[in-house]
Amino acid sequence: MKPVKASGNMSGNISRIQAEILIILQSLIYGFGDPISKIAFEVTPVYTMMTVRYFIAFMFSFAVFHRRVIRTVRTVPVKSWLIPGVCISLYYVLNNVALALTDATSVAFLRSLSVVMTPAFAFLIYRTRYKWQHIALQILILPGMYLLCVKGGLSGIGAGEVVAVIAAFMSAGALVFSKRYLDEVDPVSMTCLMAGCSAVIALAGSLLFEGGIQLGTTTPKAWAIILYLAIMCTFLGYLMQNLALTGISDRSVALIQSLCPVMTAVFAFFLLGETLSAAGIAGAGIIVACVALASVIRQ
Secondary structure, eight states, rough: OOOOOSSSSSSSSOOHHHHHHHHHHHHHHHHHHHHHHHHHTTTTHHHHHHHHHHHEEEEEEEEHHHHHHHHHHHSSTTTHHHHHHHHHHHHHHHHHHHHHHSSSHHHHHTTTTTTHHHHHHHHHHHOOOOOHHHHHHHHHHHHHHHHHHOOOOOOOOSHHHHHHEEEEEHHHHHHHHHHTTTTTTTTHHHHHHHHHHHHHHHHHHHHHSSSOHHHHHHOOHHHHHHHHHHIIIIIHHHHHHHHTTTSHHHHHHHHHHGHHHHHHHEEEEEEEEOOOOOHHHHHHHHHHHHHHHHHHHHO
16 A cells, blocks of 8 residues: 655655754754753663653654554554664663663764764665765764763773664664655654654563663652653654654764764753863864864755
8 A cells, every 4th residue: 555644844855954953953952861861860760761751752742643643554564664663762772771881981982883884874775875075074073972972092892882883873774764764654653653662662671671660769850851851852852853854864864963962061061060171172173063064065
């Protein structure tokens, strides 16, 4: 059966400028979400918080857009939303596993490898080609990520580092497959179904590593943070990414998302009192410069 695209402003292609603004806003939202997540993790287990966060995001998006979602499930092949959903779910779950196994600085840097994995993945799967200038910028951004995220070098190669690299690969897969299947699934339905997949996989992690949902110590402040992560970071963040992928390439999305660690560093300074070294400031400058230069090259 031929897929039926949902009608409305959130189902068609958007302009390049609109798409870039959406990913910048997504990075801003995620940048605020990262430091406040650390506050909630002090009283709520990681997988429990992820499970509740994703279930709230799924229920909210389904309540608002259930007609679109039901139509999508009935008319579109399951793989068109399940593959991107599983990729993005595994990315977030594996990222948290890596954080439990090794230093956060190492995870942040290795996770940024998705910026070069995305075009490589797209070429291997769909033979997508890019200009050498774009590839050069994505490679150049890695030293910036290293300076921003790593203090005193990586902690070595162990299980945590391996898991972080796999998480980066899953992030690249989520972008590439989302870009491919958004021709069949409208962005709103993709967002809702991605949240559902994330909730199921997070629940599996909670059952496996935490013995089930543990909310006994969750404070009102932690619940407020979970609601922000569910509505802003998950529902709105996923939706912004899916909408942006209808206007720019997966490679461009990955490159602009490199701003997220910069935003995190800014909010961590104001909320947690964490400061950047001179090397970190230089790394942030390199990242911002690469993103700006990429936009100039496209124009």
